[in-house]
Amino acid sequence: MSRIDKAIELAAEKKLEGRxxxxxxxxxxxxxxxxxxxxAGYAGVKSLRVVNPLLVPLVDPNGSAAxxxxxxxxxxxxxxxxxxxxxTLLVTSSVPGEGKSLTVMNLALALARSADYSVVLVDTxxxxxxxxxxLNFKPEFGLVHYLRDGVPIEKVMHKVGLGNLCLIPxxxxxxxxxxxxxxxxxxxxxxxxxxxxxxxxxxLDTPPILPFADLRVLGEMVDHVLFVCRQGYSNLAHIEEGLxxxxxxxxxxxxxxxxxxPKNNDSSYYYxxx
Numbered sequence: 573m574s575r576i577d578k579a580i581e582l583a584a585e586k587k588l589e590g591r592x593x594x595x596x597x598x599x600x601x602x603x604x605x606x607x608x609x610x611x612a613g614y615a616g617v618k619s620l621r622v623v624n625p626l627l628v629p630l631v632d633p634n635g636s637a638a639x640x641x642x643x644x645x646x647x648x649x650x651x652x653x654x655x656x657x658x659x660t661l662l663v664t665s666s667v668p669g670e671g672k673s674l675t676v677m678n679l680a681l682a683l684a685r686s687a688d689y690s691v692v693l694v695d696t697x698x699x700x701x702x703x704x705x706x707l708n709f710k711p712e713f714g715l716v717h718y719l720r721d722g723v724p725i726e727k728v729m730h731k732v733g734l735g736n737l738c739l740i741p742x743x744x745x746x747x748x749x750x751x752x753x754x755x756x757x758x759x760x761x762x763x764x765x766x767x768x769x770x771x772x773x774x775x776l777d778t779p780p781i782l783p784f785a786d787l788r789v790l791g792e793m794v795d796h797v798l799f800v801c802r803q804g805y806s807n808l809a810h811i812e813e814g815l816x817x818x819x820x821x822x823x824x825x826x827x828x829x830x831x832x833x834p835k836n837n838d839s840s841y842y843y844x845x846x
Contacts, residue, residue: 624706624707626674626706627677627678627681627706628678629641641678641682642682644679644682645679645683645686647825648661648679649683649686649689651824651825652773652795652796652824657771658795658796659766659772659773659774659795660762660765660773660774660793660794660795661773661774661776661794661796661797661798661824662775662776662778662787662790662791662794662796662797662798663676663775663776663777663800664778664779664780664781664787664797664798664799664800664814665780665799665800665801665806666781666799666801666806666807666811666814667780667782667806667807668780668783669805670780670800670802670805670806670829671800671829672777672778672780672800673697673702673703673706674829675800675827675829676693676775676776676777676798677703677777679775680693680737680773680775681732681737683737683773683775684732684737688771689736690736690737690738690769690771690772690773691736691737691738691772691773691774691775692729692737692738692739692765692773692774692775693775693777694715694740694765694775694777695714695739695741695742696715696742696776696777696778696779696786696790697742697778697779697786698715698716698745698746698752698753698779699745699746699747699749699784700779701714701745703739703742703777704739704741704742707739709730711728711730711743712727713743714728714741714744715740715741715742715743715752716743716749717743718740718743718757718761719752719753719755719758719761720752725761725764728740728741728743749786750785750786753789753790754789762793762794776790776794778790781817781818782810782813782817787818787821788817791820791821795822796822796823796824797821797822797823797824798825798826798827799814799815799818799823799827800826800827800829801826801827801828801829802828802829802830803828803830803831805830
């Protein structure tokens with residue numbers, strides 16, 4: 573574990589130890605107070621070693637791209653850290669190729685750098701899962717195995733090499749995943765992930781809106797939706813159609829990915845949060 577990781581965990585523990593336990597925590601019920609995976613019943617969670625130049629909060633935490641994710645993190649926390657805590661978010665786009673998976677991965681990493689929060693990132697794009705590829709590993713088990721085969725949750729969670737971030741990969745591709753995503757077991761999982769920790773964010777990477785109907789199912793399970801588009805790639809008609817579909821859900825904001833600013837010719841990002 574790096575010195576940064578140790579500092580993050582020590583800071584989180586000191587902060588949490590100073591808080592008086594709630595009545596639920598005194599009785600052992602409700603949300604777990606500490607980030608410790610073992611104390612939450614996830615003692616079997618494995619750690620990953622991650623090397624990917626696109627994951628900027630890991631490889632270049634002080635660079636300009638990482639700085640944009642820090643800004644997004646600050647906006648997100650300000651908009652969601654309410655009572656009750658609106659901690660579940662879905663990230664999607666109108667069509668493939670707009671960078672939703674890379675955006676949600678980097679956002680999760682940025683959130684995990686904070687000592688105040690833990691993060692679980694779930695790959696619900698079961699038709700074309702990408703998150704495990706970014707981390708360069710082939711999972712033995714994932715969300716599909718949890719939902720379909722009853723594999724226990726600690727077998728499908730993987731600790732990523734920064735702070736308090738865990739990944740639940742898809743596990744395998746499924747041509748028609750809606751039967752799994754609409755199951756009671758999926759609803760139970762979302763309840764477990766949302767309520768186990770009092771300070772945890774749950775982020776879902778989901779399929780694009782226009783080709784598939786998954787959003788209509790998963791959107792009902794989360795507090796907010798983040799919509800990703802890509803400068804020079806996204807079609808305005810597609811964006812408008814996607815926003816129209818999302819109007820029935822709680823759209824938190826739109827992320828313009830890969831936006832270029834002429835002042836310094838540096839590739840960056842712009843975030844619009846309502």
